[in-house]
Amino acid sequence: MHRRKLLQWGLGAFGAGLLPLAAARADDNDIIGAILQGKQSAAPSVPQPVLRPTPVEAPAVKPVDLKWVHLHNVHTGEKLEAVYWEDGEYVPDAVQALNKVLRDYRNDQVHPMDPGLYDILGQIQSRTGSRQPFQVISGYRSPATNRMLSDRSGEVAKHSLHMEGKAMDIYLEDVALEHVRAAALDLGRGGVGYYPQSRFVHVDVGRVRQWKGA
Known part of the structure; x- marks a missing residue:
């Protein structure tokens, strides 16, 4: 070449x-x-991770255990709706106020009532669906009052649990008396006396038993 x-x-x-x-x-x-003039990015953009705050669990709120009772003393006209049980124990102020409402109205003597009675009333109200206060005919009875009633009527026990603050005679205005009695019997707690003519049901925290009076 x-x-x-x-x-x-x-x-x-x-x-x-x-x-x-x-x-x-x-x-x-x-x-x-182009980079120097700002027309093109120097490097492809990389998606940045989204940072989210770590959720903080709220402290567990302990449910408050409350028990209510609503009473009306038919003799004095006094009414009381109170929380008598809260967070596993009876509320002293409420218990004292209930003692006063349930006193012997004939001589105003006040005696401690057994709080177990309020548990019975609460269960009766729950079973019957009542929205009315319990009408109280008799709560505490002093020995003098009980002796007078026993002498007057053979249906009043000489050693009634009313004298110990362990019994109440009640009814509900929005529930038939026989239904109140049935609810009390279903509980299987204490004594239940049925007095259809006198229009009340006796409940107490003594031994389980039942009877019918006038």
Whole structure:
């Protein structure tokens, strides 16, 4: 091959080999220029992780255990609706107030009532669905009052549990008397006396028993 042609071919081939490199450098210059001018980002954006706060669990709220009783003393007209039990124990102020409402109205003598009576009333109210207060005919009876009633009527026990604050004579205005009696008997707690003519049910915290009076 002629030397000149060889050189020309070699230059041509070498030049042709440089073209891609030159073009690549031109492209790089264009990209760098665009970056400097703010036309193109320097690097592809990488999604940033979303940081969420760690949920903090609220402290568990202990449910409050409440027991209510609603009474109306038919002799004095006094009414009392009270929470007598809260968080596993009887509420002293409520118990004292209930003692006063259930006192012997004939001589105003106050005696501690057995709080178990209120549990019985609450269960009777729950079973009957009553929304009315318990009408109380008799709560505590002093020995003098009980003796007087026993002498007057053979249906009053000489050693009545009323004298110990362990009995009540009650009825509900929105529940038939026989249904009150049935609910009390279903509980299987203490004594239940049924007095349909006198219109009351006797409940107490003594031994389990039942009877019917006038």
